[in-house]
Structure formats: C-alpha cells, structure tokens
Amino acid sequence: MKKRGIGVGLSFYGTGYGNGFPDISRAIVRLLPGGRIGIYCGVTEVGQGAKTAMIQIGAETLGVTEKDIDLIHEDTSLMPDSGTAAATRQTYNTGNAIKVACQNMREKLFEKAKVELGLNSTAGLALEKGEVVLSFFPQKRISFKRLSEIYKDETIEAEGEFVAQTTTMDPDTGQGAPYWPYTFNACAVEVEVDMNTGIVNLLRAVFAQDAGRAVNPHLLEGQMDGGFAMALGYTLFEDLKLENGVIKNNRFSKYLIPTAMDMIDVENIIIEDPENTAPYGAKGIGEPVMIPIAPAILNAIYNAIGIRITELPVTPEKLMKAIREAEVNN
Amino acid sequence: MVNINFTVNGKPYEISIDENMRLIDVLRDELGLIGTKEGCGEGECGACTIIMDGETVNSCLVMGFQADGSNIVTIEGLEKDGQLHPVQRAYMEAGAVQCGFCIPGMVLSTKALLDKNPSPSDEEIREGISGNLCRCTGYNKMLIATKKAIEYMKGE
Structure with missing residues (x-):
C-alpha cells in the first residue's frame, strides 16, 4: 500500500560570518590597455557563479557590457583579500566591494575626462557604453579606450572595500541580532510512502527563494536545484557511518548520493525583495537553498502516514521500523 | 610492456x-x-x-x-572545426555546468544516449545520465540541456 502526503518547510538564514566577526571584502578596478576594465578581487569561483555575478555587478556600475570586463581573481599576489567563498557571503559582501570600487572608478574616469574634454567640473558626466559623456551636451565625450591611450604611462585605478555590519550576541543570554541581512525561503513537497518497503518517493516539489535581487536568475535556479538535490540526499540516503572517527562507508557504492533518477523537476520561484544595503539589492542564497527541504519532506511523511521522523536520513529500513512500531503501539 | x-x-x-x-x-x-x-x-x-x-x-x-x-x-x-558539439553548446547555454568536474563524462553520456536514441523521454534522459554523479546541479539543467541538444541535432 502506498500513502501520499504533503509537507511544507520554511527557513530564514543569516548570511555572512555574523556575530560581530570581521567580514571584509575588497576590490581594485583598473583601466586596462584598449579601454578594457580589470577587476582585481579575491572572489573565489567554485561553480556557484560568483565570477559571472561579480562581472555583472561591475558592468552595471560602469556602464559597460560583461564582455568589456576582465575579472582577475584567485591569485593572492595580484589582488586584495575578499574573504572566503563561504557563509553565503560573496554576492552581498564582495558584490558590495566591487560596486564601491567601480563607483570610485567612475570618479577617477570623470576627473580624467574633465581634463581631456576641457570641462570646468565633473558635474553632469555619465558613463555610457564604454565612454564618459557629458549628459546635457553629448558631443562632449571620450572613450575608455582613448583615455587608456592618453594615460598609458599612468595607472588609472580605484579601490573599494565593504565591511559588513554585524553585532555580537550576549554571551550570557545568547540573545542579540547576530546576522544581517537574512534571506528567506519556503518549500512544499508531495511524497508517496510505500508502506511495504519504506521507500519514500517525491512526486512534486515547489521551492520559493528570496534573493533580494536575482543578479542572474539562470544561475540562481541552478543553485536552487543543486541545494534541493543535496538536501534530498541527506534526507533520504546519505548515512555517514563513523567508527572511532573513521568513516566506514567512504565509497559511492556504500554512501549513496542522488542520481538524476532520484531527482525530480522542481518548480522554482524566485522572490525579489531588494535589500537596501546590498549591491543592487542582491543577497546570497548558496547555503539556505538546502535548509527547508528536509523539514518539508519529513512533514509530508507525517502527513502521509502519521509518523514523526526525528532522525536523518529516513532510510527505508528506518522508516519500516517506525511503521512496524506504530502498528504494534496501536 | x-x-x-x-x-x-x-x-x-x-x-x-x-x-x-x-x-x-x-x-x-x-x-x-x-x-x-x-x-x-x-x-x-x-x-x-x-x-x-x-x-x-x-x-x-x-x-x-x-x-x-x-x-x-x-x-x-567532440569539437569539430572549432565548433562545439551540440551537446556541449546546449550544456553551456542551459547553465548545466557548475564546478564542472563531472561534465566531460556527463556530456559523453548524453551524446552516447542521443546517438542511440535521438528523441528520448525525460525518464530515458534521467536514466541515460544516471551513471554520472553530480553534486552541484541537481541534474535538472542537464535535462533541459539534453532537450536543447536534441533540437540542435535535428537542425543539423
């Protein structure tokens, strides 16, 4: 016999290191030969899309396309530190540092353009498709390329830094506001529990994630799918057997992670509610995308068969034992 | 030797x-x-x-x-005359690549599947790449990529 149920899981997640710990990102922006823009920043790409998102934030701030930017990263001899690619902090923290650096670079470019265009002031200057333009008299304009030729013996660059604002919790009471900003999400699933085998099958999943602003919706969906799959694994399959600190099942044949056949199509919903301290409103979502999935699945199992599971993973053996115990107790 | x-x-x-x-x-x-x-x-x-x-x-x-x-x-x-194979192109466009470590194997499994079965169902695609583990993507963008690749290969 198979029984169906639905369940919902909700979470809110504090991004960044939090709890008053210094959380600092830095970036340098430099005008390169040919008028290209170099962003030197210790942001680390591990597949989550940081490189793409950081280039997008730089391009937006400097009025150029993504193709006009070279991101030089992951080499500590060439760039300032931007902290770890952890704590769901790169989009918010390092994105802010890049935005500040690019804003400072605007001023540097305006100063040079003022001289070359013979202007009284930098007021009214704007950046447009790789050029500095006087907005009320657009015939007055000079390209980044031309500036790079004129100032080829001088480095035109600007720095940017962002220090996240967090406060320490009261060590006695554990009370306080350790994180800022928070991100929110919700997941609903429908499951089918096989009462004879203890196997839990997912039938449907809807997943909504607050991102502040989706810098790249495509990559964001990828993170949501990935977080869902990873959480599906730890909820239903992944059972790390430790004995005296040694992992006994350190093989993919003994430690099961989801394959494409275990995963289902997830209906992803991106919620955009811009955070006013964030770069263009964007917050990180890397870790929180895993959090509401297990509660949703466990609630759905409860809804289906009336049994509360309090230990992960819900392997078929464990679920069968719980089903038998419930039968005996009734 | x-x-x-x-x-x-x-x-x-x-x-x-x-x-x-x-x-x-x-x-x-x-x-x-x-x-x-x-x-x-x-x-x-x-x-x-x-x-x-x-x-x-x-x-x-x-x-x-x-x-x-x-x-x-x-x-x-897979690349021919500087052009990516349709499966490679589709993977890129669909955002099916994150850390990338599984991708060479994943792309070849997808190609081998489509060589044998040019219009697989969703279930057949999932089965076709089920021997390739991926920890990043949750596989769903790979499904989308495979469907894109099917369209590209029909057009060739």
Missing part, C-alpha cells in the same frame, strides 16, 4: 604501455588527454566516462591493453 593500436578521437595511435596501466592513465598520462577526469577510481561516479566502440565505459575500470583495436571518443574529440 605491451603494444596497442587504437583510434582516439579519429586519430590512430600505436603505443607501448605497461600491462597494468588503466585506460584512464593511458589517455591522461600517455596521450595528454586530461579532459577525462578521475573521480572515485572504482566505477561509481562516472567522471572518467569515455565512449568506446559506441558504448560508454568507465575508463578507470578498463585496462589499457583492452583498448587494443578499439575506437575511442573522449571529451576532446
């Missing part, structure tokens, strides 16, 4: 290898084709997938001498 003759990505090779060498080591260390990745080294993860005589195999589980007389395609063999 043992001599083997085989074809890799359309190019004939005649090389002398140690009898105890695995095919993945022949490809990576002897031929320099490092696009093929070693993950678990015991045939569970699929990162080292290559196509051998039309079938996908885990190159960590095949001995080098077993490749004698075979026709092998690795990830380096």
Whole structure:
C-alpha cells in the first residue's frame, strides 16, 4: 500500500560570518590597455557563479557590457583579500566591494575626462557604453579606450572595500541580532510512502527563494536545484557511518548520493525583495537553498502516514521500523 | 610492456604501455588527454566516462591493453572545426555546468544516449545520465540541456 502526503518547510538564514566577526571584502578596478576594465578581487569561483555575478555587478556600475570586463581573481599576489567563498557571503559582501570600487572608478574616469574634454567640473558626466559623456551636451565625450591611450604611462585605478555590519550576541543570554541581512525561503513537497518497503518517493516539489535581487536568475535556479538535490540526499540516503572517527562507508557504492533518477523537476520561484544595503539589492542564497527541504519532506511523511521522523536520513529500513512500531503501539 | 593500436578521437595511435596501466592513465598520462577526469577510481561516479566502440565505459575500470583495436571518443574529440558539439553548446547555454568536474563524462553520456536514441523521454534522459554523479546541479539543467541538444541535432 502506498500513502501520499504533503509537507511544507520554511527557513530564514543569516548570511555572512555574523556575530560581530570581521567580514571584509575588497576590490581594485583598473583601466586596462584598449579601454578594457580589470577587476582585481579575491572572489573565489567554485561553480556557484560568483565570477559571472561579480562581472555583472561591475558592468552595471560602469556602464559597460560583461564582455568589456576582465575579472582577475584567485591569485593572492595580484589582488586584495575578499574573504572566503563561504557563509553565503560573496554576492552581498564582495558584490558590495566591487560596486564601491567601480563607483570610485567612475570618479577617477570623470576627473580624467574633465581634463581631456576641457570641462570646468565633473558635474553632469555619465558613463555610457564604454565612454564618459557629458549628459546635457553629448558631443562632449571620450572613450575608455582613448583615455587608456592618453594615460598609458599612468595607472588609472580605484579601490573599494565593504565591511559588513554585524553585532555580537550576549554571551550570557545568547540573545542579540547576530546576522544581517537574512534571506528567506519556503518549500512544499508531495511524497508517496510505500508502506511495504519504506521507500519514500517525491512526486512534486515547489521551492520559493528570496534573493533580494536575482543578479542572474539562470544561475540562481541552478543553485536552487543543486541545494534541493543535496538536501534530498541527506534526507533520504546519505548515512555517514563513523567508527572511532573513521568513516566506514567512504565509497559511492556504500554512501549513496542522488542520481538524476532520484531527482525530480522542481518548480522554482524566485522572490525579489531588494535589500537596501546590498549591491543592487542582491543577497546570497548558496547555503539556505538546502535548509527547508528536509523539514518539508519529513512533514509530508507525517502527513502521509502519521509518523514523526526525528532522525536523518529516513532510510527505508528506518522508516519500516517506525511503521512496524506504530502498528504494534496501536 | 605491451603494444596497442587504437583510434582516439579519429586519430590512430600505436603505443607501448605497461600491462597494468588503466585506460584512464593511458589517455591522461600517455596521450595528454586530461579532459577525462578521475573521480572515485572504482566505477561509481562516472567522471572518467569515455565512449568506446559506441558504448560508454568507465575508463578507470578498463585496462589499457583492452583498448587494443578499439575506437575511442573522449571529451576532446567532440569539437569539430572549432565548433562545439551540440551537446556541449546546449550544456553551456542551459547553465548545466557548475564546478564542472563531472561534465566531460556527463556530456559523453548524453551524446552516447542521443546517438542511440535521438528523441528520448525525460525518464530515458534521467536514466541515460544516471551513471554520472553530480553534486552541484541537481541534474535538472542537464535535462533541459539534453532537450536543447536534441533540437540542435535535428537542425543539423
């Protein structure tokens, strides 16, 4: 016999290191030969899309396309530190540092353009498709390329830094506001529990994630799918057997992670509610995308068969034992 | 040492290898084709997938001498005249790549599936790439990529 149920899981997640710990990102922006823009920043790409998102934030701030930017990263001899690619902090923290650096670079470019265009002031200057333009008299304009030729013996660059604002919790009471900003999400699933085998099958999943602003919706969906799959694994399959600190099942044949056949199509919903301290409103979502999935699945199992599971993973053996115990107790 | 003759990505090779060498080591260390990745080294993860005589195999589980007389395609063999294979292009466009480690094997499994079954169902696509583990993507963008690739290959 198979029984169906639905369940919902909700979470809110504090991004960044939090709890008053210094959380600092830095970036340098430099005008390169040919008028290209170099962003030197210790942001680390591990597949989550940081490189793409950081280039997008730089391009937006400097009025150029993504193709006009070279991101030089992951080499500590060439760039300032931007902290770890952890704590769901790169989009918010390092994105802010890049935005500040690019804003400072605007001023540097305006100063040079003022001289070359013979202007009284930098007021009214704007950046447009790789050029500095006087907005009320657009015939007055000079390209980044031309500036790079004129100032080829001088480095035109600007720095940017962002220090996240967090406060320490009261060590006695554990009370306080350790994180800022928070991100929110919700997941609903429908499951089918096989009462004879203890196997839990997912039938449907809807997943909504607050991102502040989706810098790249495509990559964001990828993170949501990935977080869902990873959480599906730890909820239903992944059972790390430790004995005296040694992992006994350190093989993919003994430690099961989801394959494409275990995963289902997830209906992803991106919620955009811009955070006013964030770069263009964007917050990180890397870790929180895993959090509401297990509660949703466990609630759905409860809804289906009336049994509360309090230990992960819900392997078929464990679920069968719980089903038998419930039968005996009734 | 043992001599083997085989074809890799359309190019004939005649090389002398140690009898105890695995095919993945022949490809990576002897031929320099490092696009093929070693993950678990015991045939569970699929990162080292290559196509051998039309079938996908885990190159960590095949001995080098077993490749004698075979026709092998690795990830380096998919690009033609500077153009990506439709599966590679579709993976890029669909955002099916995150850290990228599983991708050479995943792309070859997708290609092998479409070579045999040009219009698979969703379930058949999932089954076709189920021997390749991916920790990043949740596989769903790979499903989308495969459907895109089907359209591109129909247009060719």
